Amino acid sequence: MDATPPISDAYLEDLAYVHDDSFGFIATGAAKTLAAKLTERGLSSGLVIELACGSGISSALLMSAGYDVLGYDISAPMIEIARERAAAVPPPAPPYGVPAAAVHAPNAEFRVASLYDAEFAPCIAVTGVGEAFNYLFDPRAGFESMCAVFSRAFDAIAPGGVLMFDIAEPGRAMPRLEHHVWQGDGWHVVSETIEFPHERILERRIKTTRAGPDGERVTDELHRLALYDHEEAYEALRSVGFAPLTLASYAEDFRFGTGHGAFMAVKPYAA
Ligand SMILES: C[S@@+](CC[C@H](N)C(=O)[O-])C[C@H]1O[C@@H](n2cnc3c(N)ncnc32)[C@H](O)[C@@H]1O
Incomplete structure (x- = not known):
C-alpha cells in the first residue's frame, strides 16, 4: 500500500x-x-x-x-x-x-x-x-x-x-497584495501574490503563457507557502x-x- x-x-x-x-x-x-x-x-x-x-x-x-x-x-x-x-x-x-x-x-x-x-x-x-x-x-x-x-x-x-x-x-508580500508581470522570449507570466498575515500563509497565483508550434499555451498554478x-x-x-x-x-x-x-x-x- x-x-x-x-x-x-x-x-x-x-x-x-x-x-x-x-x-x-x-x-x-x-x-x-x-x-x-x-x-x-x-x-x-x-x-x-x-x-x-x-x-x-x-x-x-x-x-x-x-x-x-x-x-x-x-x-x-x-x-x-x-x-x-x-x-x-x-x-x-x-x-x-x-x-x-x-x-x-x-x-x-x-x-x-x-x-x-x-x-x-x-x-x-x-x-x-x-x-x-x-x-x-x-x-x-x-x-x-x-x-x-x-x-x-x-x-x-x-x-x-x-x-x-x-x-x-x-512580510514577504508588501503591501499584502503584489501584482507582477514578467516576459521573456516566447513567454510571459502574470503573478498575483497575497499574504494572509494571521494564517502566516502566502499565495501566489501564477499564469504562464508560452508560445509553441500550435499557438499559445496558458498554464495556471497556485503556490501556497507557509x-x-x-x-x-x-x-x-x-x-x-x-x-x-x-x-x-x-x-x-x-x-x-x-x-x-x-x-x-x-x-x-x-x-
Ligand atoms: C523557487 S523554485 C527554486 C528552485 C531552485 N532551487 C533554484 O533556486 O533555482 C522552488 C522549487 O521547490 C520545489 N519544491 C517545492 N516543494 C518541494 C518539496 N516538498 N520537495 C522537493 N521540491 C520541492 C519546486 O518544485 C521548485 O523547483
Whole structure:
C-alpha cells in the first residue's frame, strides 16, 4: 500500500522553463556563496545534497567547482532540465602538470521526490535554495517538518560542513497584495501574490503563457507557502547543534529583502 500523501502539481513544464530561463540569479548566487564557504572551510570536494534543486542551476555550478551533487525536486520538468544541464558540465580542468585522469569528475544524480522523503547520505553540505521549506505542495510541509530536516541534515553533514537555505517570512508580500508581470522570449507570466498575515500563509497565483508550434499555451498554478519567523528558525538550527549565521545576500547576485531571510548554518567540529 502506498502511504505517500498526495503532492500537488508544481512547476509544470512551462513554469519550469520560465524559471530556468530567467529566474536563475538566486541559484547562481547561492552556489557562489556555498562554494566560497566550503573552500574557506577546506572542503574542496565531497557531496552536496540539494533539496528543491529545481533546474539544477546551482548544482551545475557546484559540479564545476568540483563537488558531487544529489538533487531532489518534486517537479519532473525541473529535474529533466537539471539532468540535461548536468550532463553538459565539462570535467574540471586539471591543474598544471596533473594528468586529466587524476582529476575527480563530479557525479550528479537527480531524483523526482519530495524533500521530505530525501535520503541523507553522508555529505559536506545540504541546501534548500528558493524557499524550499515554505512550499505547501507536500501536505507534510511546515515548520516542524523543516526542523526535522535540520536534524536529519545535521546527522548527515560532516563536521565543518554546512546547511544553507533561505525562507519566506512574514512580510514577504508588501503591501499584502503584489501584482507582477514578467516576459521573456516566447513567454510571459502574470503573478498575483497575497499574504494572509494571521494564517502566516502566502499565495501566489501564477499564469504562464508560452508560445509553441500550435499557438499559445496558458498554464495556471497556485503556490501556497507557509511563512516562518526568522528568529524561530535561527533558534531551531541552534537547538539541533548548528552554529547559524544570517546571510544578507547570495553573493552579489541576490540581496534578501523584507520577508525573505537566509541562513548559513555550520556544523561545528566535535568539541
Ligand atoms: C523557487 S523554485 C527554486 C528552485 C531552485 N532551487 C533554484 O533556486 O533555482 C522552488 C522549487 O521547490 C520545489 N519544491 C517545492 N516543494 C518541494 C518539496 N516538498 N520537495 C522537493 N521540491 C520541492 C519546486 O518544485 C521548485 O523547483
